[in-house]
Amino acid sequence: MKRLIEISEQITERINQFIEDAENNESLLDTTIADMKKRIDAAKDHVATTISGVQRLKFVYQEAIDKAKMWDELYNASLHDGDNERAAEAKRHKQQHLQRAKDLEQRIHSQEAVVTELKAALRDFYIEIKITSEHVESLTDRKKLAETRAAFYKLLAEFDLPDNHYAIKQAEEELQAAETEAKKWEKLIRTTPDKHETTEKEFDLDEALAELKSDILGNSQND
Numbered sequence: 001m002k003r004l005i006e007i008s009e010q011i012t013e014r015i016n017q018f019i020e021d022a023e024n025n026e027s028l029l030d031t032t033i034a035d036m037k038k039r040i041d042a043a044k045d046h047v048a049t050t051i052s053g054v055q056r057l058k059f060v061y062q063e064a065i066d067k068a069k070m071w072d073e074l075y076n077a078s079l080h081d082g083d084n085e086r087a088a089e090a091k092r093h094k095q096q097h098l099q100r101a102k103d104l105e106q107r108i109h110s111q112e113a114v115v116t117e118l119k120a121a122l123r124d125f126y127i128e129i130k131i132t133s134e135h136v137e138s139l140t141d142r143k144k145l146a147e148t149r150a151a152f153y154k155l156l157a158e159f160d161l162p163d164n165h166y167a168i169k170q171a172e173e174e175l176q177a178a179e180t181e182a183k184k185w186e187k188l189i190r191t192t193p194d195k196h197e198t199t200e201k202e203f204d205l206d207e208a209l210a211e212l213k214s215d216i217l218g219n220s221q222n223d
Contacts, residue, residue, distance in 0.1 A: 036129040043125065047118045054111045061104040068097035 071094035078087035 033133055036133060040122070040126060040129070043122045047115065047122060050111060050115050050118060054108060054115060057104055057108045057111065061101055061108060064097045064101035064104060068094050068101060071097060
């Protein structure tokens with residue numbers, strides 16, 4: 001029995017150790033998710049920078065359009081006033097700003113295409129990472145279950161040792177001896193009342209009184 005208690009305590013200790021080790025070890029899933037967040041955050045920064053660049057170009061583009069419009073108004077006013085020299089200068093500035101606006105518009109379209117491409121790539125990357133992380137999570141759970149089963153059945157298999165069989169056999173022998181001892185005393189107790197009962201039956205009270213009376217009367221008569 002003592003041996004069985006020791007084995008039980010050993011199993012409990014090893015199971016607790018196994019659970020503690022599993023909790024302390026960082027899983028592959030946690031590492032994957034952490035890396036995924038870092039990469040997505042970095043990718044978002046690149047997309048945000050590109051979008052910010054597009055917005056800056058649009059602001060500069062609008063400035064060029066506004067200036068071109070201003071010079072166009074000055075050009076028309078100069079023509080109306082007959083100031084051809086000033087009209088020519090206004091026209092030249094107007095054409096410069098329009099050309100700049102045209103260049104900016106092309107750059108804006110180009111960067112917007114890049115933004116669209118980056119967003120699509122980021123979305124595809126996120127979906128791929130999500131699918132991968134879910135797959136890793138499934139595999140990690142299955143791995144933990146397999147490790148738990150392996151540890152559990154290993155602990156049970158360790159019971160199949162000669163010492164365990166000997167302990168069980170010894171316990172059975174001790175039980176048999178105790179039962180034999182109990183039956184012996186039980187039989188003795190059951191036998192004893194029978195003897196008392198027989199003795200009581202053999203003793204006749206009336207007969208005993210008669211004998212006593214006879215003895216007393218007989219002694220009186222002799223006197």
